[in-house]
Amino acid sequence: MKILLICNYKPGVGGISGQVELLQKYLRTDGHLADIFNTKVSFWQRLLAPMRLLCTAKDYDILHIHCCSEWGFLPAVLGVSIGRRLRKRIVLTYHGGGGELFFARHPRLVRHYLTRTNQNIVLSGFLAKVFDNHNIPYTVIPNIIELDETQYRERTSLKPRFICVRSHENLYNIPCILRAFKQVQSELPDATLTLVGDGSQHMALKLMAEEMQLNNVSFTGRVDNSQIYNYLNRADVMLSTPKVDNMPVSLLEAMNAGLLVISTNVGGVPFIIDDGNDGLLIPSDDHTSLANCMTWTINNQSKALAITKKAHLKVLQYQWCGIKDIIYSTYGIHS
Numbered sequence: 596m597k598i599l600l601i602c603n604y605k606p607g608v609g610g611i612s613g614q615v616e617l618l619q620k621y622l623r624t625d626g627h628l629a630d631i632f633n634t635k636v637s638f639w640q641r642l643l644a645p646m647r648l649l650c651t652a653k654d655y656d657i658l659h660i661h662c663c664s665e666w667g668f669l670p671a672v673l674g675v676s677i678g679r680r681l682r683k684r685i686v687l688t689y690h691g692g693g694g695e696l697f698f699a700r701h702p703r704l705v706r707h708y709l710t711r712t713n714q715n716i717v718l719s720g721f722l723a724k725v726f727d728n729h730n731i732p733y734t735v736i737p738n739i740i741e742l743d744e745t746q747y748r749e750r751t752s753l754k755p756r757f758i759c760v761r762s763h764e765n766l767y768n769i770p771c772i773l774r775a776f777k778q779v780q781s782e783l784p785d786a787t788l789t790l791v792g793d794g795s796q797h798m799a800l801k802l803m804a805e806e807m808q809l810n811n812v813s814f815t816g817r818v819d820n821s822q823i824y825n826y827l828n829r830a831d832v833m834l835s836t837p838k839v840d841n842m843p844v845s846l847l848e849a850m851n852a853g854l855l856v857i858s859t860n861v862g863g864v865p866f867i868i869d870d871g872n873d874g875l876l877i878p879s880d881d882h883t884s885l886a887n888c889m890t891w892t893i894n895n896q897s898k899a900l901a902i903t904k905k906a907h908l909k910v911l912q913y914q915w916c917g918i919k920d921i922i923y924s925t926y927g928i929h930s
Contacts, residue, residue: 602661663691692839719863755786758830763794
């Protein structure tokens with residue numbers, strides 16, 4: 596089959612782009628033709644996007660759209676409009692933790708496009724509830740994670756080596772981590788914190804760390820997705836404090852690498868992490884609770900290590916072999 600993946604695409608990063616790259620790879624491995632149509636282009640190129648997509652999509656059997664909220668909904672507008680005109684099979688995957696607010700603000704826009712697909716995919720029970728509230732049909736299929744057992748390192752002890760792999764944007768609330776780390780360093784002065792990523796708040800975060808006189812904080816800047824495990828394997832505890840979220844692959848990657856994950860209990864995260872069993876969850880924007888969990892992991896080694904082992908086993912369900920049949924069923928083809 597010929598599948599065209601439509602999305603705002605940027606090579607070498609995680610998020611939607613990373614998922615699209617993995618999907619393309621596995622589809623091609625299974626013998627299908629899979630190409631990417633990128634809607635992340637300049638303003639003038641976007642004006643020509645409908646015509647470009649019309650000319651491109653006619654040669655494909657299935658249009659698989661990957662979209663999210665706000666401007667990230669543009670692939671849905673383009674893909675559904677052109678797909679309907681060409682009478683193609685349309686599959687749409689909705690990403691991102693901002694769906695609830697976006698659907699509430701633009702109910703007519705959302706329903707107009709999401710009820711004109713052949714299949715909709717959501718990544719977690721969190722977005723499933725949003726779709727239910729708007730009577731939009733869907734299938735739950737989680738994100739794909741590419742597991743490499745060579746990247747797993749079983750820890751015999753957890754050291755206070757903390758890491759965060761999230762974009763430096765307001766949504767991900769990195770200041771909460773810096774405030775928590777300030778508290779942790781008073782108890783664990785040799786603790787380290789590595790912040791992997793970039794974004795509009797990058798310089799402000801560096802300035803905040805300097806003003807707080809934090810020690811042992813490293814800002815790596817943007818790191819290619821292929822290099823993420825190099826950083827994960829030098830840490831022991833993954834921190835994530837978004838205000839909203841859906842199904843962050845960064846947490847699954849950390850679990851696969853053998854880290855203990857501490858995350859805010861928002862969006863789709865509690866559908867991934869069972870608090871106290873395979874990770875730790877804290878209230879949103881609560882740096883005190885985060886700091887307490889960070890020190891708990893170091894002071895309760897046996898319990899914390901048991902959590903990391905359960906987490907590593909849990910991520911096995913997100914491999915391609917475990918979810919490809921249901922993806923192919925949305926395409927209307929057999930694997």
